[in-house]
Amino acid sequence: MAHAQPHSHDHVHGHAHDHVAHSHGPATPHPAQAATWSILRMTVAARLAAALAVCAGLWAFVLLAMR
Numbered sequence: 001m002a003h004a005q006p007h008s009h010d011h012v013h014g015h016a017h018d019h020v021a022h023s024h025g026p027a028t029p030h031p032a033q034a035a036t037w038s039i040l041r042m043t044v045a046a047r048l049a050a051a052l053a054v055c056a057g058l059w060a061f062v063l064l065a066m067r
Contacts, residue, residue: 039047 039050042050
């Protein structure tokens with residue numbers, strides 16, 4: 001059975017995909033950005049103190065939630 005009207009499958013949706021600000025190629029990774037803070041730059045003592053502070057905060061949350 002043939003259609004009486006020609007049918008087109010053009011998928012133009014009216015929005016362009018111009019990435020002008022995104023200028024590197026698809027195979028090139030993003031350039032490195034300066035990290036303002038990194039846990040990898042902390043000393044072992046500072047990492048331990050931060051872990052203990054997070055642990056204490058989580059325990060406080062659990063204990064308050066159980067009340």
